[in-house]
Amino acid sequence: MMKTLFLHPPSYEGFDGGAGSRYQAKREVRSFWYPTWLAQPAALVPGSKLIDAPAAGFSLEEVLPMAQGYELAILHTSSPSFAYDVQVAEALKKTYPDMKIGLVGAKVAVAPEESLTASPAIDFVAREDFDFTVKEVAEGRPYAEIDGLTFRDEKGAVVHTPHRPPIEDMDQLPFVTEVYKRDLRVEDYFIGYLKHPYVSFYTGRGCKSRCTFCLWPQTVGGHRYLVRSAEHVVEEVKLIQRYFPQVAEVFFDDDTFTDNAPRAEEIARRLGKLGVTWSCNAKANVRYETLKVMRDNGLRLLLVGYESGNQKILNNVKKGVRLDIARQFAKDCHKLGITVHGTFILGLPGETRETIEETIRFAKDINPHTIQVSLAAPYPGTFLYKQAIENGWLQEENSKHLVNDRGVQMSALSYPHLNHTEIYDSVESFYKQFYFRSGKVAEMLGEMVKSPQMMGRRLREGVEFLRFFRQR
Structure with missing residues (x-):
C-alpha cells in the first residue's frame, strides 16, 4: 500500500466549503463544510492522511513540508479552484519528484483529458465514483487495470x-468519522445556520431530481x-x-435526504432513541x-433549495416542485x-427584473429563518452549461471564470433582456430586502438575547456580511 496523502488544497482567503461544498466560492459569511468526498477514500486506504488546508488555515508553504514521505497525493479540485489546484500539484511535484499525483472531483469527471493535460505534474485523474479507483491506485495496481482512471501511457x-x-452496496464504505477523528478538528468547521460544532456526512449518493444547474448528480452522483x-x-x-461529545448537531449532506421518505422516517425514529439533534437537505x-x-x-433544521419564486423558472430548470406545494x-x-434555511438562485433561464422581485416577495412570504442567495453557476458538465453555450448566454472563453481572483462568485450568465x-447587483438587494425588515430584525435580536453564544456568532457574521458586500 502506497503511503497516501489526501489533500484539500490551500485556496484563496475565505474559501467556503470542503470537497462536498456545492459552491466553491467565498461566501457572505465565512463557513466550512467537511471534505467528505476525500475522507471516504481516505477511510479505504490504511495509513493515509487527510489534510484540509482551507479549514485548518494552512498555506501552500505550510502544506509542502507536511507532504514529505508520501508516495501518492490525491487532490480534490473543482472548476472554480482548478487553476490554483494545478499550481499546488506542480509545487508538490517540484518538491517531491517521485510523488504520484492524482486529481478527483466533478471537474475531472466531466473533463478528464483536459484536466490531465493541464500539467505534466498530474499523473492521473480518477473519474465518477472514485473511492475504490483511488484505493486500487494506492494498492499499486497497474493503471491500465483500474476502471475509472485517465492517465498517460509510456508514449x-x-x-x-x-x-x-x-x-x-453503500454499506461497504467505511465510516468517514474515523478519518475525521484521526485527521481533522471538528471545531474548524462551522456554518451559520448549523449549531457549532457540527459533523456532517453522507447517508447516500445521487439525487432523483433533474435540476439542470445542479452539479453533483450530473457529474459524479447520478440520478439514482x-x-x-x-x-x-x-x-x-x-x-x-x-x-x-462536544458536537451539537449532525448534518446529513445527501443532495436530498427526504427523497426516500420511508427511509428518512426509519432513520429518524432510530435517531430519536439516541437523543441526537440533526438536520438535513x-x-x-x-x-x-x-x-x-x-x-x-x-430534526432541528432543513436546508431547502427553493431557487425561485416564479413557477416558469422552476419548470425551466426542471426543479420538479410547484410553488403552491412549496408554500404549504x-x-x-x-x-x-x-427551522428552515432557504437557498435561492438568481439568473436562471427565464429570469427578468420582474421575476427577481417576485422571488424576493416569495422569500419574504414563506419567511425561512435564514437564506442564502447565489448566482446561477453554469458548471461544466451540467445541462445549464450546455444550454448557456448553445444560446449565447455564456461565452465559452468565460466559462472558466465562475469566481474572480478573490474567490467571489461572478455572474457568468447574461441575457439580451437582463445583463450579468x-x-x-440583485443579490445584495435580495439580502437587504429580506433581512432588513422589522419582523426579521426582531426575530434575530430575540435569538441573540436568548443565547450569549448565538449573540457572539450573529455579531461576527454580521460584520463579515457587511464587509463582504463592501469588498464585493
Missing part, C-alpha cells in the same frame, strides 16, 4: 480505462439515490457521539406526516417548529 498518449459503475442502510447510518451517528415537497416524524425524533411545506415547517451586472 505519453492519454488512456481512458472503462467506466467504473456506481457503488450499489443509492443509500446506506438505516442501521449503518445510525451506527456512524453513535460513533460521532462517542468520539465527539430536503426538497420543498415533504409531506406533513413525514416532517412530524422527523421533528419528533430530533413552508407553513407546515413553521407549524411544527422546524443587473443579476449580480
